[in-house]
Amino acid sequence: MRTSAITTLTSSFSLLQRARPFACGLLLVLGMPTATSCTRSATTPVGGSPRSEATVQPIDIKRLLAVADSAAQAQITAGLTPGMSVGVAQNGQLVLARAYGKANVETGVDVGSITSYKVGSITKQFTAAIVMRLVEAGKMSLTDPITNYLPDYPTQGHHVTIHHLLNHTSGIKAFRVMHEENRQRFRLDLTYPEMIEMFAKQPFEFKPGEKYEYNNFGYYLLGEIISRVTGVPYQDYLERELLRPLGLSNTMYCESSRVIPQRAAGYEYEGKTLINARYLSMHIGPAAGGLSSTVGDMLHWTTLLHGGKVVSPASFRLMTTPTVLANGDTIGYGYGLQLAELGSHEQIFHTGGANGFVSALAHYPKNGLTVVVLANSVKANPATITKALSRTALGIRVRDLPLTPDNIARYAGTYTYKSGAKTRVLKVYEESGKLHAQVTGGPAFRLRSQGSNVFIPSGNDDNQIIFTPSADRAAGLTIREGRWEVTEAKRQE
Structure with a gap:
């Protein structure tokens, strides 16, 4: 997943x-x-x-x-x-x-x-x-629908809770502060009724809890x-x-x-x-x-x-x-x-x-x-x-451990993974005694070994490519960006 x-x-x-x-x-x-x-x-x-x-x-x-x-x-x-x-x-x-x-x-x-x-x-x-202090005081609940407090808010048949506003999963249409049209509007000291008239009647982006979309308007509503x-x-x-x-x-x-x-x-x-x-x-x-x-x-x-x-x-x-x-x-x-x-x-x-x-x-x-x-x-x-x-x-430092020719041969190959509806191809290869990688149509980058089949790409120290070991070659790899952004790739035979 x-x-x-x-x-x-x-x-x-x-x-x-x-x-x-x-x-x-x-x-x-x-x-x-x-x-x-x-x-x-x-x-x-x-x-x-x-x-x-x-x-x-x-x-x-x-x-x-x-x-x-x-x-x-x-x-x-x-x-x-x-x-x-x-x-x-x-x-x-x-x-x-x-x-x-x-x-x-x-x-x-x-x-x-x-x-x-x-x-x-x-x-x-x-x-x-x-909000959490008010919840602790028994004055509100995270599962309360926002209409308990904003009875006239047009939820369009959706069940939107305080929880949904806090974690940006409400589905309410978000406004972009720096959008030029909004920058002109936001020069005015708009009242709550004016903000609701301007933004709240727009269709929901998704059902509450279905997706995540960062939403300033949700926190505006929390303030109200x-x-x-x-x-x-x-x-x-x-x-x-x-x-x-x-x-x-x-x-x-x-x-x-x-x-x-x-x-x-x-x-x-x-x-x-x-x-x-x-x-x-x-x-x-x-x-x-x-x-x-x-x-x-x-x-x-x-x-x-x-x-x-x-x-x-x-x-x-x-x-x-x-x-x-x-x-x-x-x-x-x-x-x-x-x-x-x-x-x-x-x-x-x-x-x-x-x-x-x-x-x-x-x-x-x-x-x-x-x-x-x-x-x-x-x-x-x-x-x-x-x-x-x-x-x-x-004390976080990126290592660049040396690789033997056998090590490089074990990781080299072509791997495929899903990016949305598209299938991407990642080629891992040797160049000048170093391991490199490139997505078809994208820039090449070097893979720096951290040991234990873990590599960090040049140009982005926050991400990892982790190869799945097998007998004499890697069976696949995992692309990790942070704690939860995980993508699996399989070796192409």
Whole structure:
């Protein structure tokens, strides 16, 4: 079966030093669809309690710092973003925090220790946490139909539950924030009735629970439901009942008219020209992507969430349980959290994007490691830096073990696999004493041996090709992209 992957810190954080820069995947290559500073030793407390099973692994701080500086400066120099903040913590202790470039290009303000960025869809885990707290309080249930709270919502005969909204399986038509037509609409402070009139009457994409499709509108609806259950506007309830009690003083609803200390300006590019990000009303999705925050608060929040300080252990297990569709396929998404792996390390993460900003936040529970990258341009790639820092901190290195001619002969051959309705052909062959592979019509890539019949393709360190051993040659292979994206291929006789 093929499945789809889809704080405040303590005052010591103010020691953050500035770094002044010069002051999809293998399955796409294979033609397959995919789902959806301060440099210190690890002694600075971030807050909260680490999970008991987290194991501290020694981190090469010097190497981690070099990777952070190099990766951030490369993106700034390449004109991908004016500014960026990077943070790493382990088991509640600050390991590294760095600030790069400009928070505001027009005024020449540098990124600092508490520069605030819009964090986009990282907001969803906060929304999911509020829902779970309300469930714990007996004020709602995950199996409740949304019409219990939104009685006039046009479900078109479908049974849509809170659960379906949380894990993006509702089938409700999703809106694309950055679609040009929507960008014009979303300059307005649209009301709930206006949003329903505009989007809710469109046909469902699929039956609830049948498929997964990332859906901002679903989280917009969760925000409305939270408001109706609590009798308080979502953004007010979020700050009063969650953010302030947890000490997240630099995390807040980022309404444009609000005065937010140390707020970074957001940017876009027209060609190679940097421009101010176009206005987008936060009314279109406060519960989907309405927060702004800092590196420090993101690290602190993650420590608290994973340390049992936000929701109960049972609720957190539900938030981090992958979604199983009606056909039995598994999706690497829980409630407001994406679930994957990096190397052999379990990864709980989310990325975010808003007008002028992008972000990435990743946590590795068995190691107690958290990495966050925030940038003030939609062109930046924080996920790439997050991954590089995570690999460095976790000590993940791709090996390239030598192969004998007999080894190469055992793996060489032609393999076929299904990609949707199409049959793909993967040729594995020897060239200059190395093992290579190529899908018909696609680029060639080298296979680097990790031992035990496992290979990692050049150009994508996250994926694996695992050969199935047989007598004198491999009988087939498995393509793995993450924890649940698994595709079987058979040797062609």
